[in-house]
Amino acid sequence: MSTFTEIHAVAEQRSALNARLRSLLVEGLELPIDAQMIEDDQPLFGRGLELDSLDTLEIVSLVEEEFEVYITDDDKSVFGSINKVADYIVANRPRP
């Protein structure tokens, strides 16, 4: 069973990952918004952040460069939100 300290540490790591992802998207895609304005469950495409398919390719590239995680064609649902991208990174990032 995890202790409160361990759970707190995991939550902090996840919060930092989401924050890094928000910054990465805003900087990499040159979005005209403040990164902190993106909510963790906000849709990235359609009426969310209004990203398009070209942005998808850019996100794949950004995530690969930053986290050494490659998103494949089979995983298009990954782009649903910041939380979904973060889930994918946590599940697939190389272990130290």
Next chain:
Amino acid sequence: MSTVLTAAQILRRLPHRHPFVMLDAVTELVPSHSGAALKNISISDPVFAGHFPGEPIYPGVLLIEAAGHLCGLVMADLDEPAAPAIGYLASVKRFRFVTLVRPGDQVRIRATAGTRFGGMTDFSVALTVNGADVASGSLVIALPNS
């Protein structure tokens, strides 16, 4: 330098026709990965009638188009298809032109595939003349229905 694809073989793999046949020969081709090609710049090219009268300079936008054709060949099937697939130029990013291209130049084009997702492939391309950088940047090519 050996020729991997002649002009006639290029025509069988790409859908483009005159006046939009941009490559004279392919010298290297690793399908889905990379390629290199030659483009000879001739004063006979009708584009020089207007670009520019008395000062012929090959248009940068056509250098991008030529690089796009090489990207299309890298993405194409190695075997000659019955009907060449049309790849769409989806994005031109961070392109820089550092040297003018003039009649008499032979442009060497190199394209290397990078990230791919959802039928789109990001290519890094570099163009040189006599070893000197002419232009470089990245292109995204999209294949429909893939």
